[in-house]
Amino acid sequence: MRERQAKSATSGNRGVWRRAALLGMAGALLALSLGARADLEEIRSRGYLTVATEDNYAPYNFMTDGKPDGFHKDLLQELQTYARLEVRQDILPWTGLLAAVVGGKYDFAFTGALVTDERLRVFDFAPPFASAQHYFIRRADDERLDSIASLSGRKLGVQAGSALLSRLPELERMLAKTGGELGEVVEYQSYPEAYADLANGRLDYVIDGVVSVNDLVRARPGVFAKGLPVSAEGYAAWPVPKNSPELLAFLTRFLDQVRASGRLGELQRKWYGQEFPGLPVGPITSAEQFHRLAGIE
Secondary structure (H helix, E strand, O other), X not given: OOXXXXXXXXXXXXXXXXXXXXXXXXXXXXXXXXXXXXXXXXXHHHOEEEEEEXXXXXXXXXXXXXXXXXXXXXXXXXXXXXXXXXXXXXXXXXXXXXXXXXXXXXXXXXXXXXXXOOHHHOEEEOOOOEEOOEEEEEEOOOOOOOOOHHHXXXXXXXXXXOXXXXXXXXXXXXXXXXXXXXXXXXXXXXXXXXXXXXXXXXOOEEEEEHHHHHHHHHHOOOOEEXXXXXXXXXXXXXXXXXXXXXXXXHHHHHHHHHHHOOHHHHHHHHHHOOOOOOOOOOOEOOHHHHHHHHOOO
């Protein structure tokens, strides 16, 4: 297990993670100005797509006996058939994955990336394939955490640089309405580390997307329990560089097809434990559109 990142935010310096998100995206914007990306005509000319995925984000992408597994492994076969192109996939750690796409090394990120305001400055997102509404998760035997108000002042864990970190102000507002406040925030390099600390009592709760929360509770029902939503709606989708509009349109048509055929719903049931019939069916290209679709205040 990798060493935990020690950075945290308390009630006195909550702006740290907001500023960190903006600074990270500033670096991405610089990379975007330097990197050359391919649109669909060039991709077809070269004869293959290049995509970046992860290996430790179940059920979107993970490894079984040293081989890729999960939702994207199944959908990769569908994509190759539809595109009539080879899809060359590299597995990268999450911390460098989006930067590699922005820098032009890959055509798009083939993973469960969450849509955020900051990412929409650099990327457009193909139509979502899963909800990513944020939930808190607690230890199964910790019945103190039974409401939003009960989270006040409690120590929470979240992945460093994640979309869930950037949307913590929504939980702050929810807590404020109950007279409470956000407790200490501990950032981790990966969610398995955060959940290990939750199980060991070093954290009171962790915030993650609904798909990952459902997957964790199914796998370890005696250890963890699903809490309540701590955000408005969210979406998991593929980030596509903004200067690749033809590729974005191509991926939109691909998702239209797998949705209409029922294959998308089948894979959602298999990997997420439920379908998400109310997801947007078009690309998400601006923060204003995202807020409107998700109901973010």
